[in-house]
Amino acid sequence: MAERALRVPENVEGPFFVDSSCIDCDTCRQLAPDTFADQGEHSYVHTQPRNPAEERAALRALSACPTGSIGAVDKRGIAAAIADFPLELAPGVFYCGFNSRKSFGGNSYFVVHPDGNWLIDSPRYVEHLARRFHQMGGIRHIFLTHRDDVADAEKWAARFGASRIIHRWELSSQPSAERVIEGIDAIELAPCFLAIPTPGHTRGHCVLLYGDEFLFTGDHLWWSRARRGLHASRDVCWYSWEDQLQSVLKLVSYSFEWILPGHGQRIHLPRAEMRSQMARLTRDLTP
Ligand code: SF4
Structure with missing residues:
Protein backbone atom coordinates (compact mmCIF):
# COMPACT_ATOMS: atom_id res chain seq x y z
CA MET A 1 0.00 0.00 0.00
CA ALA A 79 -14.39 -1.85 -7.02
CA ALA A 80 -15.70 -0.61 -10.37
CA ALA A 81 -12.15 -0.04 -11.64
CA ILE A 82 -11.10 -3.57 -10.65
CA ALA A 83 -14.21 -4.98 -12.34
CA ASP A 84 -12.94 -3.46 -15.63
CA PHE A 85 -10.19 -6.15 -15.75
CA PRO A 86 -9.50 -7.99 -17.92
CA LEU A 87 -9.80 -4.97 -20.19
CA GLU A 88 -11.03 -5.73 -23.71
CA LEU A 89 -8.72 -4.27 -26.38
CA ALA A 90 -10.39 -5.86 -29.40
CA PRO A 91 -13.14 -8.48 -29.68
CA GLY A 92 -11.90 -11.51 -27.70
CA VAL A 93 -8.49 -10.02 -26.86
CA PHE A 94 -7.88 -8.58 -23.38
CA TYR A 95 -5.17 -6.92 -21.31
CA CYS A 96 -5.20 -8.67 -17.90
CA GLY A 97 -4.08 -5.85 -15.57
CA PHE A 98 -2.70 -6.81 -12.14
CA ASN A 99 0.88 -6.62 -13.41
CA SER A 100 3.33 -8.62 -11.32
CA ARG A 101 6.42 -7.39 -9.58
CA LYS A 102 7.97 -10.80 -10.43
CA SER A 103 8.00 -9.76 -14.11
CA PHE A 104 9.00 -6.15 -13.35
CA GLY A 105 5.44 -5.09 -14.08
CA GLY A 106 5.16 -6.86 -17.44
CA ASN A 107 1.84 -6.80 -19.29
CA SER A 108 -0.08 -10.02 -19.87
CA TYR A 109 -2.99 -10.80 -22.18
CA PHE A 110 -5.97 -13.14 -22.43
CA VAL A 111 -7.50 -14.46 -25.66
CA VAL A 112 -10.96 -16.01 -25.75
CA HIS A 113 -11.11 -18.75 -28.38
CA PRO A 114 -13.71 -21.45 -29.15
CA ASP A 115 -11.04 -24.19 -28.96
CA GLY A 116 -9.83 -23.01 -25.55
CA ASN A 117 -8.61 -19.71 -24.12
CA TRP A 118 -5.02 -18.47 -24.03
CA LEU A 119 -3.07 -16.54 -21.43
CA ILE A 120 0.01 -14.79 -22.82
CA ASP A 121 2.58 -14.23 -20.07
CA SER A 122 1.31 -14.02 -16.53
CA PRO A 123 -0.42 -11.46 -14.36
CA ARG A 124 -0.37 -11.61 -10.55
CA TYR A 125 -2.50 -14.45 -9.26
CA VAL A 126 -5.56 -12.66 -7.82
CA GLU A 127 -8.99 -14.09 -7.12
CA HIS A 128 -10.81 -11.41 -9.11
CA LEU A 129 -9.01 -12.43 -12.33
CA ALA A 130 -9.36 -16.15 -11.54
CA ARG A 131 -13.13 -15.66 -11.18
CA ARG A 132 -13.35 -13.69 -14.41
CA PHE A 133 -11.23 -16.20 -16.36
CA HIS A 134 -13.48 -18.97 -15.06
CA GLN A 135 -16.60 -17.07 -16.18
CA MET A 136 -15.01 -16.58 -19.60
CA GLY A 137 -14.30 -20.29 -20.10
CA GLY A 138 -11.06 -20.88 -18.16
CA ILE A 139 -7.52 -21.13 -19.55
CA ARG A 140 -6.34 -23.94 -21.83
CA HIS A 141 -2.92 -22.65 -22.94
CA ILE A 142 -0.39 -20.36 -21.28
CA PHE A 143 2.16 -18.99 -23.76
CA LEU A 144 5.29 -17.69 -22.06
CA THR A 145 7.34 -15.38 -24.28
CA HIS A 146 10.50 -15.76 -22.19
CA ARG A 147 11.88 -16.45 -18.75
CA ASP A 148 11.47 -12.94 -17.26
CA ASP A 149 7.69 -12.76 -17.59
CA VAL A 150 6.50 -16.11 -16.19
CA ALA A 151 5.38 -14.54 -12.85
CA ASP A 152 2.54 -16.73 -11.45
CA ALA A 153 2.16 -18.99 -14.53
CA GLU A 154 2.52 -22.13 -12.43
CA LYS A 155 -0.39 -21.09 -10.19
CA TRP A 156 -2.60 -20.23 -13.16
CA ALA A 157 -1.77 -23.59 -14.78
CA ALA A 158 -2.61 -25.46 -11.59
CA ARG A 159 -5.90 -23.59 -11.11
CA PHE A 160 -7.18 -24.20 -14.66
CA GLY A 161 -5.30 -27.35 -15.74
CA ALA A 162 -3.67 -25.25 -18.46
CA SER A 163 -0.71 -26.29 -20.58
CA ARG A 164 2.30 -23.95 -20.30
CA ILE A 165 4.29 -23.41 -23.51
CA ILE A 166 7.84 -22.06 -23.43
CA HIS A 167 11.05 -22.44 -25.44
CA ARG A 168 13.58 -25.04 -24.25
CA TRP A 169 16.19 -22.34 -23.72
CA GLU A 170 13.89 -20.57 -21.23
CA LEU A 171 12.87 -23.76 -19.44
CA SER A 172 14.92 -23.03 -16.31
CA SER A 173 12.24 -20.45 -15.41
CA GLN A 174 9.40 -22.97 -15.75
CA PRO A 175 10.93 -26.46 -15.54
CA SER A 176 7.58 -28.22 -15.26
CA ALA A 177 6.12 -26.60 -18.44
CA GLU A 178 3.92 -29.03 -20.33
CA ARG A 179 4.96 -28.08 -23.89
CA VAL A 180 8.43 -27.11 -25.06
CA ILE A 181 9.32 -25.22 -28.25
CA GLU A 182 12.57 -26.30 -29.93
CA GLY A 183 14.91 -24.59 -32.38
CA ILE A 184 14.41 -21.31 -34.23
CA ASP A 185 11.72 -22.13 -36.82
CA ALA A 186 8.14 -20.89 -36.45
CA ILE A 187 5.71 -23.53 -35.25
CA GLU A 188 1.91 -23.63 -35.40
CA LEU A 189 0.80 -24.38 -31.84
CA ALA A 190 -2.88 -24.52 -32.83
CA PRO A 191 -4.85 -23.22 -35.83
CA CYS A 192 -4.35 -19.41 -35.89
CA PHE A 193 -1.63 -19.46 -33.19
CA LEU A 194 1.93 -19.32 -34.51
CA ALA A 195 4.95 -19.25 -32.20
CA ILE A 196 7.94 -17.47 -33.78
CA PRO A 197 11.28 -17.85 -32.00
CA THR A 198 12.92 -14.42 -31.77
CA PRO A 199 16.28 -14.90 -30.01
CA GLY A 200 17.93 -11.70 -28.80
CA HIS A 201 16.45 -10.27 -25.62
CA THR A 202 16.96 -13.78 -24.24
CA ARG A 203 18.16 -16.84 -26.14
CA GLY A 204 14.80 -18.63 -26.28
CA HIS A 205 12.53 -15.57 -26.56
CA CYS A 206 9.42 -16.23 -28.72
CA VAL A 207 6.58 -14.06 -29.98
CA LEU A 208 3.05 -15.29 -30.67
CA LEU A 209 1.11 -14.35 -33.80
CA TYR A 210 -2.64 -14.79 -33.42
CA GLY A 211 -4.89 -14.77 -36.48
CA ASP A 212 -2.50 -12.70 -38.61
CA GLU A 213 -3.70 -9.72 -36.59
CA PHE A 214 -2.24 -9.72 -33.06
CA LEU A 215 1.49 -10.03 -32.40
CA PHE A 216 2.32 -10.63 -28.72
CA THR A 217 5.93 -9.47 -28.61
CA GLY A 218 7.11 -9.99 -25.02
CA ASP A 219 10.25 -7.88 -24.69
CA HIS A 220 11.31 -8.17 -28.34
CA LEU A 221 9.84 -4.89 -29.59
CA TRP A 222 7.21 -2.33 -28.60
CA TRP A 223 5.73 1.07 -29.47
CA SER A 224 7.72 4.03 -28.21
CA ARG A 225 5.53 7.03 -27.32
CA ALA A 226 8.58 9.31 -27.34
CA ARG A 227 9.73 8.19 -30.81
CA ARG A 228 6.20 7.71 -32.18
CA GLY A 229 7.37 4.46 -33.71
CA LEU A 230 8.22 0.84 -33.08
CA HIS A 231 11.35 0.34 -31.05
CA ALA A 232 13.73 -2.28 -29.68
CA SER A 233 16.67 -1.45 -27.45
CA ARG A 234 20.15 -2.76 -26.92
CA ASP A 235 19.89 -1.46 -23.32
CA VAL A 236 17.43 -4.23 -22.44
CA CYS A 237 18.97 -6.96 -24.58
CA TRP A 238 20.32 -9.64 -22.24
CA TYR A 239 21.51 -12.28 -24.77
CA SER A 240 22.61 -11.05 -28.22
CA TRP A 241 21.86 -7.76 -30.01
CA GLU A 242 23.00 -9.25 -33.33
CA ASP A 243 20.51 -12.10 -32.91
CA GLN A 244 17.79 -9.63 -31.92
CA LEU A 245 18.32 -7.64 -35.14
CA GLN A 246 17.96 -10.85 -37.16
CA SER A 247 14.79 -11.65 -35.20
CA VAL A 248 13.31 -8.22 -36.03
CA LEU A 249 14.09 -8.82 -39.72
CA LYS A 250 12.38 -12.21 -39.50
CA LEU A 251 9.08 -10.56 -38.52
CA VAL A 252 8.97 -8.36 -41.63
CA SER A 253 7.57 -11.25 -43.67
CA TYR A 254 4.50 -11.52 -41.39
CA SER A 255 1.40 -9.36 -41.50
CA PHE A 256 -0.40 -8.01 -38.40
CA GLU A 257 -2.16 -4.93 -37.05
CA TRP A 258 -1.46 -5.05 -33.32
CA ILE A 259 1.76 -5.08 -31.29
CA LEU A 260 1.04 -6.25 -27.74
CA PRO A 261 4.29 -6.14 -25.75
CA GLY A 262 5.26 -7.26 -22.26
CA HIS A 263 7.01 -3.99 -21.52
CA GLY A 264 6.30 -0.78 -23.40
CA GLN A 265 3.28 0.68 -25.14
CA ARG A 266 0.85 -1.45 -27.16
CA ILE A 267 -0.31 -0.15 -30.54
CA HIS A 268 -2.96 -0.83 -33.18
CA LEU A 269 -2.28 0.46 -36.70
CA PRO A 270 -3.76 -0.17 -40.14
CA ARG A 271 -1.96 -3.15 -41.70
CA ALA A 272 -0.10 -1.07 -44.32
CA GLU A 273 1.08 1.43 -41.72
CA MET A 274 2.26 -1.38 -39.44
CA ARG A 275 4.20 -2.81 -42.37
CA SER A 276 5.91 0.52 -42.99
CA GLN A 277 6.62 0.89 -39.24
CA MET A 278 8.32 -2.52 -39.29
CA ALA A 279 10.35 -1.48 -42.35
CA ARG A 280 11.33 1.76 -40.61
CA LEU A 281 12.38 -0.15 -37.49
CA THR A 282 14.63 -2.47 -39.45
CA ARG A 283 16.21 0.54 -41.20
CA ASP A 284 16.73 2.33 -37.86
CA LEU A 285 18.32 -0.73 -36.25
CA THR A 286 20.50 -1.89 -39.14
CA PRO A 287 24.10 -0.79 -38.47
S1 SF4 B 1 5.47 3.14 -13.01
FE1 SF4 B 1 4.78 1.07 -12.41
S2 SF4 B 1 5.51 0.81 -10.33
FE2 SF4 B 1 5.56 3.00 -10.73
S3 SF4 B 1 3.61 3.79 -10.00
FE3 SF4 B 1 3.38 3.35 -12.18
S4 SF4 B 1 2.54 1.30 -12.25
FE4 SF4 B 1 3.39 1.57 -10.19
Whole structure:
Protein backbone atom coordinates (compact mmCIF):
# COMPACT_ATOMS: atom_id res chain seq x y z
CA MET A 1 0.00 0.00 0.00
CA ALA A 2 1.35 3.43 -0.97
CA GLU A 3 2.48 5.69 1.87
CA ARG A 4 1.69 9.38 1.74
CA ALA A 5 4.79 10.15 3.82
CA LEU A 6 6.93 8.62 1.05
CA ARG A 7 5.29 10.44 -1.87
CA VAL A 8 7.74 11.57 -4.55
CA PRO A 9 8.25 15.37 -4.68
CA GLU A 10 7.10 15.78 -8.31
CA ASN A 11 3.46 14.83 -7.54
CA VAL A 12 1.07 17.75 -7.93
CA GLU A 13 -1.11 18.34 -4.86
CA GLY A 14 -4.35 16.38 -4.70
CA PRO A 15 -5.91 13.03 -3.91
CA PHE A 16 -3.68 10.79 -6.08
CA PHE A 17 0.05 10.33 -5.50
CA VAL A 18 2.96 7.98 -6.31
CA ASP A 19 5.38 7.00 -3.57
CA SER A 20 9.08 6.16 -3.66
CA SER A 21 8.52 2.39 -3.99
CA CYS A 22 7.74 2.90 -7.72
CA ILE A 23 9.92 0.70 -9.99
CA ASP A 24 9.25 2.81 -13.12
CA CYS A 25 7.52 -0.01 -15.02
CA ASP A 26 5.32 2.34 -17.15
CA THR A 27 2.03 0.52 -16.41
CA CYS A 28 0.28 3.58 -14.93
CA ARG A 29 1.47 5.80 -17.80
CA GLN A 30 -0.04 3.39 -20.32
CA LEU A 31 -3.35 3.14 -18.46
CA ALA A 32 -3.78 6.74 -17.33
CA PRO A 33 -1.50 9.08 -19.32
CA ASP A 34 -3.68 12.08 -18.40
CA THR A 35 -2.65 11.59 -14.76
CA PHE A 36 0.78 9.91 -14.60
CA ALA A 37 4.10 10.87 -16.20
CA ASP A 38 7.72 9.74 -16.10
CA GLN A 39 10.29 11.63 -14.07
CA GLY A 40 13.09 9.44 -15.45
CA GLU A 41 13.45 7.03 -12.55
CA HIS A 42 9.87 6.88 -11.31
CA SER A 43 6.34 7.97 -12.15
CA TYR A 44 4.51 10.90 -10.59
CA VAL A 45 1.10 12.55 -10.80
CA HIS A 46 1.43 15.38 -13.31
CA THR A 47 -2.29 16.34 -13.29
CA GLN A 48 -4.96 15.21 -10.86
CA PRO A 49 -7.96 13.52 -12.53
CA ARG A 50 -10.31 16.22 -13.85
CA ASN A 51 -13.41 14.15 -14.57
CA PRO A 52 -14.92 10.71 -13.79
CA ALA A 53 -13.27 9.05 -16.82
CA GLU A 54 -9.79 10.20 -15.76
CA GLU A 55 -10.48 9.15 -12.17
CA ARG A 56 -11.57 5.68 -13.36
CA ALA A 57 -8.39 5.37 -15.45
CA ALA A 58 -6.23 6.44 -12.46
CA LEU A 59 -7.94 3.85 -10.24
CA ARG A 60 -7.32 1.17 -12.89
CA ALA A 61 -3.64 2.16 -12.79
CA LEU A 62 -3.70 1.95 -9.00
CA SER A 63 -5.08 -1.63 -9.27
CA ALA A 64 -2.62 -2.70 -11.96
CA CYS A 65 0.51 -1.20 -10.31
CA PRO A 66 2.79 -4.14 -9.43
CA THR A 67 4.23 -2.52 -6.32
CA GLY A 68 1.22 -0.79 -4.76
CA SER A 69 3.01 2.52 -5.25
CA ILE A 70 -0.07 4.58 -6.15
CA GLY A 71 -2.19 6.06 -3.39
CA ALA A 72 -5.57 7.80 -3.43
CA VAL A 73 -7.42 9.62 -0.66
CA ASP A 74 -10.84 8.46 -1.89
CA LYS A 75 -11.06 4.89 -3.18
CA ARG A 76 -14.83 4.61 -3.46
CA GLY A 77 -14.55 3.87 -7.18
CA ILE A 78 -11.96 1.10 -6.79
CA ALA A 79 -14.39 -1.85 -7.02
CA ALA A 80 -15.70 -0.61 -10.37
CA ALA A 81 -12.15 -0.04 -11.64
CA ILE A 82 -11.10 -3.57 -10.65
CA ALA A 83 -14.21 -4.98 -12.34
CA ASP A 84 -12.94 -3.46 -15.63
CA PHE A 85 -10.19 -6.15 -15.75
CA PRO A 86 -9.50 -7.99 -17.92
CA LEU A 87 -9.80 -4.97 -20.19
CA GLU A 88 -11.03 -5.73 -23.71
CA LEU A 89 -8.72 -4.27 -26.38
CA ALA A 90 -10.39 -5.86 -29.40
CA PRO A 91 -13.14 -8.48 -29.68
CA GLY A 92 -11.90 -11.51 -27.70
CA VAL A 93 -8.49 -10.02 -26.86
CA PHE A 94 -7.88 -8.58 -23.38
CA TYR A 95 -5.17 -6.92 -21.31
CA CYS A 96 -5.20 -8.67 -17.90
CA GLY A 97 -4.08 -5.85 -15.57
CA PHE A 98 -2.70 -6.81 -12.14
CA ASN A 99 0.88 -6.62 -13.41
CA SER A 100 3.33 -8.62 -11.32
CA ARG A 101 6.42 -7.39 -9.58
CA LYS A 102 7.97 -10.80 -10.43
CA SER A 103 8.00 -9.76 -14.11
CA PHE A 104 9.00 -6.15 -13.35
CA GLY A 105 5.44 -5.09 -14.08
CA GLY A 106 5.16 -6.86 -17.44
CA ASN A 107 1.84 -6.80 -19.29
CA SER A 108 -0.08 -10.02 -19.87
CA TYR A 109 -2.99 -10.80 -22.18
CA PHE A 110 -5.97 -13.14 -22.43
CA VAL A 111 -7.50 -14.46 -25.66
CA VAL A 112 -10.96 -16.01 -25.75
CA HIS A 113 -11.11 -18.75 -28.38
CA PRO A 114 -13.71 -21.45 -29.15
CA ASP A 115 -11.04 -24.19 -28.96
CA GLY A 116 -9.83 -23.01 -25.55
CA ASN A 117 -8.61 -19.71 -24.12
CA TRP A 118 -5.02 -18.47 -24.03
CA LEU A 119 -3.07 -16.54 -21.43
CA ILE A 120 0.01 -14.79 -22.82
CA ASP A 121 2.58 -14.23 -20.07
CA SER A 122 1.31 -14.02 -16.53
CA PRO A 123 -0.42 -11.46 -14.36
CA ARG A 124 -0.37 -11.61 -10.55
CA TYR A 125 -2.50 -14.45 -9.26
CA VAL A 126 -5.56 -12.66 -7.82
CA GLU A 127 -8.99 -14.09 -7.12
CA HIS A 128 -10.81 -11.41 -9.11
CA LEU A 129 -9.01 -12.43 -12.33
CA ALA A 130 -9.36 -16.15 -11.54
CA ARG A 131 -13.13 -15.66 -11.18
CA ARG A 132 -13.35 -13.69 -14.41
CA PHE A 133 -11.23 -16.20 -16.36
CA HIS A 134 -13.48 -18.97 -15.06
CA GLN A 135 -16.60 -17.07 -16.18
CA MET A 136 -15.01 -16.58 -19.60
CA GLY A 137 -14.30 -20.29 -20.10
CA GLY A 138 -11.06 -20.88 -18.16
CA ILE A 139 -7.52 -21.13 -19.55
CA ARG A 140 -6.34 -23.94 -21.83
CA HIS A 141 -2.92 -22.65 -22.94
CA ILE A 142 -0.39 -20.36 -21.28
CA PHE A 143 2.16 -18.99 -23.76
CA LEU A 144 5.29 -17.69 -22.06
CA THR A 145 7.34 -15.38 -24.28
CA HIS A 146 10.50 -15.76 -22.19
CA ARG A 147 11.88 -16.45 -18.75
CA ASP A 148 11.47 -12.94 -17.26
CA ASP A 149 7.69 -12.76 -17.59
CA VAL A 150 6.50 -16.11 -16.19
CA ALA A 151 5.38 -14.54 -12.85
CA ASP A 152 2.54 -16.73 -11.45
CA ALA A 153 2.16 -18.99 -14.53
CA GLU A 154 2.52 -22.13 -12.43
CA LYS A 155 -0.39 -21.09 -10.19
CA TRP A 156 -2.60 -20.23 -13.16
CA ALA A 157 -1.77 -23.59 -14.78
CA ALA A 158 -2.61 -25.46 -11.59
CA ARG A 159 -5.90 -23.59 -11.11
CA PHE A 160 -7.18 -24.20 -14.66
CA GLY A 161 -5.30 -27.35 -15.74
CA ALA A 162 -3.67 -25.25 -18.46
CA SER A 163 -0.71 -26.29 -20.58
CA ARG A 164 2.30 -23.95 -20.30
CA ILE A 165 4.29 -23.41 -23.51
CA ILE A 166 7.84 -22.06 -23.43
CA HIS A 167 11.05 -22.44 -25.44
CA ARG A 168 13.58 -25.04 -24.25
CA TRP A 169 16.19 -22.34 -23.72
CA GLU A 170 13.89 -20.57 -21.23
CA LEU A 171 12.87 -23.76 -19.44
CA SER A 172 14.92 -23.03 -16.31
CA SER A 173 12.24 -20.45 -15.41
CA GLN A 174 9.40 -22.97 -15.75
CA PRO A 175 10.93 -26.46 -15.54
CA SER A 176 7.58 -28.22 -15.26
CA ALA A 177 6.12 -26.60 -18.44
CA GLU A 178 3.92 -29.03 -20.33
CA ARG A 179 4.96 -28.08 -23.89
CA VAL A 180 8.43 -27.11 -25.06
CA ILE A 181 9.32 -25.22 -28.25
CA GLU A 182 12.57 -26.30 -29.93
CA GLY A 183 14.91 -24.59 -32.38
CA ILE A 184 14.41 -21.31 -34.23
CA ASP A 185 11.72 -22.13 -36.82
CA ALA A 186 8.14 -20.89 -36.45
CA ILE A 187 5.71 -23.53 -35.25
CA GLU A 188 1.91 -23.63 -35.40
CA LEU A 189 0.80 -24.38 -31.84
CA ALA A 190 -2.88 -24.52 -32.83
CA PRO A 191 -4.85 -23.22 -35.83
CA CYS A 192 -4.35 -19.41 -35.89
CA PHE A 193 -1.63 -19.46 -33.19
CA LEU A 194 1.93 -19.32 -34.51
CA ALA A 195 4.95 -19.25 -32.20
CA ILE A 196 7.94 -17.47 -33.78
CA PRO A 197 11.28 -17.85 -32.00
CA THR A 198 12.92 -14.42 -31.77
CA PRO A 199 16.28 -14.90 -30.01
CA GLY A 200 17.93 -11.70 -28.80
CA HIS A 201 16.45 -10.27 -25.62
CA THR A 202 16.96 -13.78 -24.24
CA ARG A 203 18.16 -16.84 -26.14
CA GLY A 204 14.80 -18.63 -26.28
CA HIS A 205 12.53 -15.57 -26.56
CA CYS A 206 9.42 -16.23 -28.72
CA VAL A 207 6.58 -14.06 -29.98
CA LEU A 208 3.05 -15.29 -30.67
CA LEU A 209 1.11 -14.35 -33.80
CA TYR A 210 -2.64 -14.79 -33.42
CA GLY A 211 -4.89 -14.77 -36.48
CA ASP A 212 -2.50 -12.70 -38.61
CA GLU A 213 -3.70 -9.72 -36.59
CA PHE A 214 -2.24 -9.72 -33.06
CA LEU A 215 1.49 -10.03 -32.40
CA PHE A 216 2.32 -10.63 -28.72
CA THR A 217 5.93 -9.47 -28.61
CA GLY A 218 7.11 -9.99 -25.02
CA ASP A 219 10.25 -7.88 -24.69
CA HIS A 220 11.31 -8.17 -28.34
CA LEU A 221 9.84 -4.89 -29.59
CA TRP A 222 7.21 -2.33 -28.60
CA TRP A 223 5.73 1.07 -29.47
CA SER A 224 7.72 4.03 -28.21
CA ARG A 225 5.53 7.03 -27.32
CA ALA A 226 8.58 9.31 -27.34
CA ARG A 227 9.73 8.19 -30.81
CA ARG A 228 6.20 7.71 -32.18
CA GLY A 229 7.37 4.46 -33.71
CA LEU A 230 8.22 0.84 -33.08
CA HIS A 231 11.35 0.34 -31.05
CA ALA A 232 13.73 -2.28 -29.68
CA SER A 233 16.67 -1.45 -27.45
CA ARG A 234 20.15 -2.76 -26.92
CA ASP A 235 19.89 -1.46 -23.32
CA VAL A 236 17.43 -4.23 -22.44
CA CYS A 237 18.97 -6.96 -24.58
CA TRP A 238 20.32 -9.64 -22.24
CA TYR A 239 21.51 -12.28 -24.77
CA SER A 240 22.61 -11.05 -28.22
CA TRP A 241 21.86 -7.76 -30.01
CA GLU A 242 23.00 -9.25 -33.33
CA ASP A 243 20.51 -12.10 -32.91
CA GLN A 244 17.79 -9.63 -31.92
CA LEU A 245 18.32 -7.64 -35.14
CA GLN A 246 17.96 -10.85 -37.16
CA SER A 247 14.79 -11.65 -35.20
CA VAL A 248 13.31 -8.22 -36.03
CA LEU A 249 14.09 -8.82 -39.72
CA LYS A 250 12.38 -12.21 -39.50
CA LEU A 251 9.08 -10.56 -38.52
CA VAL A 252 8.97 -8.36 -41.63
CA SER A 253 7.57 -11.25 -43.67
CA TYR A 254 4.50 -11.52 -41.39
CA SER A 255 1.40 -9.36 -41.50
CA PHE A 256 -0.40 -8.01 -38.40
CA GLU A 257 -2.16 -4.93 -37.05
CA TRP A 258 -1.46 -5.05 -33.32
CA ILE A 259 1.76 -5.08 -31.29
CA LEU A 260 1.04 -6.25 -27.74
CA PRO A 261 4.29 -6.14 -25.75
CA GLY A 262 5.26 -7.26 -22.26
CA HIS A 263 7.01 -3.99 -21.52
CA GLY A 264 6.30 -0.78 -23.40
CA GLN A 265 3.28 0.68 -25.14
CA ARG A 266 0.85 -1.45 -27.16
CA ILE A 267 -0.31 -0.15 -30.54
CA HIS A 268 -2.96 -0.83 -33.18
CA LEU A 269 -2.28 0.46 -36.70
CA PRO A 270 -3.76 -0.17 -40.14
CA ARG A 271 -1.96 -3.15 -41.70
CA ALA A 272 -0.10 -1.07 -44.32
CA GLU A 273 1.08 1.43 -41.72
CA MET A 274 2.26 -1.38 -39.44
CA ARG A 275 4.20 -2.81 -42.37
CA SER A 276 5.91 0.52 -42.99
CA GLN A 277 6.62 0.89 -39.24
CA MET A 278 8.32 -2.52 -39.29
CA ALA A 279 10.35 -1.48 -42.35
CA ARG A 280 11.33 1.76 -40.61
CA LEU A 281 12.38 -0.15 -37.49
CA THR A 282 14.63 -2.47 -39.45
CA ARG A 283 16.21 0.54 -41.20
CA ASP A 284 16.73 2.33 -37.86
CA LEU A 285 18.32 -0.73 -36.25
CA THR A 286 20.50 -1.89 -39.14
CA PRO A 287 24.10 -0.79 -38.47
S1 SF4 B 1 2.54 1.30 -12.25
FE1 SF4 B 1 3.39 1.57 -10.19
S2 SF4 B 1 5.51 0.81 -10.33
FE2 SF4 B 1 4.78 1.07 -12.41
S3 SF4 B 1 5.47 3.14 -13.01
FE3 SF4 B 1 3.38 3.35 -12.18
S4 SF4 B 1 3.61 3.79 -10.00
FE4 SF4 B 1 5.56 3.00 -10.73
